[in-house]
Amino acid sequence: MSELALxxxxxxxxxxxxxxxxxxxxxxxxAIYGASGSGKTTLxxxxxxxxxxxxxxxxxxxxxxxxxxxxxxxPWQRRVGYVFQDARLFPxxxxxxxxxxxxRRRGGHEGLEPERVSRWLGLDTLLHRRPDTLSAGQQQRVAxxxxxxxxxxxxxxxxxxxxxxxxxxxxxxxxxxxxxxxxGIPMIYVSHDIEEVSQFADRMLVLEAGRVRDRGPMLELxxxxxxxxxxxxxxxxxxxxxxxxxxxxxxxxxxxxxxGRLWVNRLPGEAGAARRIRVPAxxxxxxxxRPEDSSxxxxxxxxxxxxxxxxxxxxLLRLALGEQYLLARITRxxxxxxELAVGDTIYAQIKSAALLSDIA
Amino acid sequence: MSxxxxxxxALTLMLAGTTTVLLLLLGTPLAWWLSRRRGTIPxxxxxxxxxxxxxxxxxxxxxxxxxxxxxxxxxRLWQQLTGSQLAFSFEALVIGSVIYSLPFVVQPLQAxxxxxxxxxxxxxxxxxxxxxxxxxxxxxxxxxxxxxVAASLGFAHTVGEFGVILxxxxxxxxxxxxxxxxxxxxxxxxQFAEAHRLAALLVVxxxxxxxxxxxxxxxxxxxxx
Numbered sequence: 306m307s308e309l310a311l312x313x314x315x316x317x318x319x320x321x322x323x324x325x326x327x328x329x330x331x332x333x334x335x336a337i338y339g340a341s342g343s344g345k346t347t348l349x350x351x352x353x354x355x356x357x358x359x360x361x362x363x364x365x366x367x368x369x370x371x372x373x374x375x376x377x378x379x380p381w382q383r384r385v386g387y388v389f390q391d392a393r394l395f396p397x398x399x400x401x402x403x404x405x406x407x408x409r410r411r412g413g414h415e416g417l418e419p420e421r422v423s424r425w426l427g428l429d430t431l432l433h434r435r436p437d438t439l440s441a442g443q444q445q446r447v448a449x450x451x452x453x454x455x456x457x458x459x460x461x462x463x464x465x466x467x468x469x470x471x472x473x474x475x476x477x478x479x480x481x482x483x484x485x486x487x488x489g490i491p492m493i494y495v496s497h498d499i500e501e502v503s504q505f506a507d508r509m510l511v512l513e514a515g516r517v518r519d520r521g522p523m524l525e526l527x528x529x530x531x532x533x534x535x536x537x538x539x540x541x542x543x544x545x546x547x548x549x550x551x552x553x554x555x556x557x558x559x560x561x562x563x564x565g566r567l568w569v570n571r572l573p574g575e576a577g578a579a580r581r582i583r584v585p586a587x588x589x590x591x592x593x594x595r596p597e598d599s600s601x602x603x604x605x606x607x608x609x610x611x612x613x614x615x616x617x618x619x620x621l622l623r624l625a626l627g628e629q630y631l632l633a634r635i636t637r638x639x640x641x642x643x644e645l646a647v648g649d650t651i652y653a654q655i656k657s658a659a660l661l662s663d664i665a
Numbered sequence: 666m667s668x669x670x671x672x673x674x675a676l677t678l679m680l681a682g683t684t685t686v687l688l689l690l691l692g693t694p695l696a697w698w699l700s701r702r703r704g705t706i707p708x709x710x711x712x713x714x715x716x717x718x719x720x721x722x723x724x725x726x727x728x729x730x731x732x733x734x735x736x737x738x739x740x741r742l743w744q745q746l747t748g749s750q751l752a753f754s755f756e757a758l759v760i761g762s763v764i765y766s767l768p769f770v771v772q773p774l775q776a777x778x779x780x781x782x783x784x785x786x787x788x789x790x791x792x793x794x795x796x797x798x799x800x801x802x803x804x805x806x807x808x809x810x811x812x813x814v815a816a817s818l819g820f821a822h823t824v825g826e827f828g829v830i831l832x833x834x835x836x837x838x839x840x841x842x843x844x845x846x847x848x849x850x851x852x853x854x855x856q857f858a859e860a861h862r863l864a865a866l867l868v869v870x871x872x873x874x875x876x877x878x879x880x881x882x883x884x885x886x887x888x889x890x
Contacts, residue, residue, distance in 0.1 A: 355787050380790040381798075387791035393784050397806040406802070410793030455792045 307331045309459070309493075310365040315344075315351055315358045323347045323515040329508075331367060331459065331491040336502035336523070338495075338534075339512035345495040346390075348512070349461045352493065353387050354380035366459065384414070386452030386490070388462045392444035394436035400447050401432040407455025416456030417488065425487065426450045426480045442473025446480055453484065460492040466501060478504065499534065503527065503543050503583055524581075528630035530613045530623045535632060540621070541585040542632045548578045557602075563627025565605040567655065586621065588656040589633035593643055595652050603655035607631060609647050612640065624653050631655075666862065672839055673847040674866075680755070680843060681823040684762040688770040688819045689812070691763065696774035697800070701783075715772070717765045726832025729761050733833060753835045758843070761829040769818040777811030778804065810881070817878050821871055 308328045315323040323344040329335050337345045350356035352364060357377055364371040371378045386407070394403050404419060423429050426446040436444060445465055452460060465481075466474045482505055485492065496502045502509065502523075509526050511519040511533055519532045526532060527543040534540060546560035551571060560567045560580065567582070574580065595604060607624035615621045620640045622633040631653055645651070666674075695714070699707055717725060733752045734740050743751040751757050781804050789799045805812075827845040834841030836850065844863055851860035 353791055355790065379795075380787075381793050381795050383791075384793070385791055387788070389784070389788060391784070393788040395785060395789075395803060397803075406789070406794075407792035410798070412793065451792065461791075 307367050309352070309367075309491075310363070311348075311352070312361075312363040313348070313351055313358045314362050315347055315356065317344075317347055321347075321515060323351070325512075325517050327510065327517060327520070329493070329510070332489075333507035334485060334492045334494055334505050336494050336496060336506035336509040337512060338497065338499060338502055338509055339518075340497055342514075343512040344515040345497075345512055346463055347515075349387070349463050349493065349495055352459075353385050353461055354378060354383050355387075381410075384456065384458045386455055386457030386460045388445070388448050388452050388460070388465045390464045390467050392436070392441075392448035394439075394444055394447055394451070396436055398436075399432070400428060400434050400436070400439070403436065403447055403451050404428075404432075404454055407451050411456040414456040417453055419454060421487075422450045422453050422484075425483045427476070440473060442469045442477055445469060445473075445477055449477075449481065449484070453488070453490070457490060460490050462492060462494045464496055466496075466498075481505070499537070499539055499541075500583065503541070504581070524629070528623065528632065530611050530621050530632065535586070535613075535621055536615050538587070539585065540587075540632055540634070541583045542630055544582050544584060544626075544629050544631070546580045546582050548572070548574045548576050548580060550576050562605075563629045564607070565626065567605075568602045584631055584655055586632035586634040589624075589631055590635060590654045590656070591622065591624070591633055591639075591643070591645070591651050592654065593651055596654070599654065601654045601656060605631075605653050605655070606650060607653045609645055609649045609651060612645060612647060624651075626653070667859075669838060669842075670847060670859070670863065673842055673844050673863075676755075676839065676841075677824055677843040677845075680758055680762060681820045683759050684766060684823045685770075685816050685820045687759065687763050688766060689816060692767065692770040692774060692815065692819075696771045697778050697804075699771070700775045700778035715768050718768050722765065722826070722828025723832055725765060726761065726829040729757070729764070729829065729833045733757050733760070752833060753837060753841060755834075755840050758830055758834045758841055761833050762823045762826055765826055765829050766819045766822045769822045770815040773811050773815045773818065774808070777808040781807050813881070814878060817874055821874050825867065825871065 308330050310328050312326045313323060317323065321344070337348060339345050347356065351358050354371065354377065358364070358372060363373045365373070370376050371383055395406060398406065408416065408419060423432070426449060428446060428450055431439065431443060431447070436447070439447065449465065466477055469477055478501070485505055494502060494506060506523045508522045509520070510517055513533065519526060519534065524543050524545065527534065527541065529535060544562050546562045546567065549559040549561050549566065551558045556571045557568045558570070558572045560569060560582065569582065572580065605626060607626050609622060610625045610630065611623035613621050614637065615634070618637055619634055620637050622635065622645070624631040624633055633653060699711055730752060731737070732739055735744060735750050735752065740751050785803055786799050789803050794802060825845065827849070830841065830843060830846055836842050836846050844867060848860055848863040851863065
């Protein structure tokens with residue numbers, strides 16, 4: 306019963322209503338993705354017990370009733386680590402005091418060692434600083450560490466990177482990935498940034514106006530074209546790849562994916578290391594025959610699996626690449642000119658592929 | 666200073682001290698509740714708490730006298746429990762003072778409590794802190810100074826009390842004859858030298874207390890954010 310069973314009906318302000326009936330595995334990272342106002346934070350607050358679902362709502366954590374009928378386990382007994390969008394550090398305590406706050410309230414449960422957590426999140430030199438002297442990124446890392454040290458059974462992260470700028474965002478994200486790799490604490494990660502969640506989510510729940518629109522494993526979901534996601538401008542397929550080798554002279558790395566090889570910018574990692582890469586649909590074009598004199602390095606034979614119009618001028622193609630899929634967005638005119646049909650074997654030209662993470 | 670005056674001063678300090686302790690015990694949960702609630706009932710309660718600010722103390726004293734008299738339920742209960750009369754006793758003064766000085770303790774605390782962001786308490790809750798623990802570990806440290814302000818104002822205001830005491834306490838040496846009443850006595854019997862001593866004492870005491878309070882205030886009443 307290692308799952309979080311949610312059967313929620315929760316009314317918010319202005320007719321907003323969150324309704325869902327889901328079971329989330331308590332392992333890895335579950336991303337909750339959706340536009341602002343779709344109910345992501347409401348969902349997290351219900352799980353944490355900060356908000357109470359309407360009568361009939363049920364939340365069971367690994368078989369333990371957190372909300373069921375009249376029963377409502379208060380947040381301080383749920384042992385969840387909540388990282389808020391604003392760090393919410395205690396202003397009267399220094400960093401060490403903030404980290405200690407949750408640790409001293411573990412109630413006898415085994416938890417992570419403070420030294421390890423400080424190291425992962427790069428807090429060693431900040432321990433005696435006051436929260437108001439920290440940058441937004443540092444504050445957020447303290448907040449993540451503080452939550453981790455309370456010996457949580459589940460981490461809830463509400464857009465923890467939303468208020469951070471590029472560099473501190475990346476630093477925070479790297480820290481977070483170290484944590485995920487090291488702890489194995491299940492996480493629910495809320496974001497409206499698909500690139501962010503594609504980096505490490507194992508599965509995703511897409512919320513829209515308080516309802517679940519799509520759900521599924523991250524890689525599978527990102528390769529479907531019948532999702533809301535596929536119709537967004539930043540739609541992209543996520544591929545699992547293995548490092549084959551590096552071309553130091555040109556600063557590139559060669560990756561093996563199902564059904565072919567890809568060249569990407571030099572990335573860290575030994576040969577054989579597993580990587581997750583993201584290929585935006587707008588950066589994939591197709592041709593009937595293999596171009597011989599193109600500047601584009603990555604040309605892979607693919608099979609057209611699905612074709613879907615995404616408006617007046619564009620169509621979205623789902624292209625089978627071995628067991629995995631690429632998405633390509635091309636004009637309807639091109640699709641007609643090439644007489645594309647499902648089952649055709651064509652060539653996909655990939656203009657760019659971004660490394661997402663060292664988690665496959 | 667005469668023994669009678671020293672006795673009045675000691676009684677005044679005793680009354681103000683007892684009242685302040687009781688006010689902090691009662692006022693803290695009340696102020697906390699008021700700071701976290703909106704609506705008709707809290708607003709009504711806030712108005713009741715603030716009443717002593719605008720009512721003549723004699724009005725309050727009059728009703729208290731009616732409430733605490735020996736032939737009322739409260740008076741009878743007290744008589745049964747303690748064997749002595751409630752009206753015109755030190756205990757009656759304490760009850761009157763607690764009501765009379767309530768706004769001076771509740772209002773600064775309530776203002777300070779409402780500046781503590783609820784979001785911090787949510788964070789504390791998810792970190793395993795029960796409501797009492799949240800109050801102790803987050804609210805108290807952030808509002809510590811306001812307790813000093815509340816206690817000082819409550820104390821000083823009780824020291825300066827007169828009308829309520831005259832109504833429900835009368836003028837019994839060692840029991841209800843506090844400094845302000847003794848001063849009134851001196852003036853009535855045209856003992857101006859003695860009246861000057863007590864009046865000046867109250868002026869110096871109040872000025873010193875308020876000065877210390879306001880000087881400290883400049884430094885930090887705000888949350889350390």
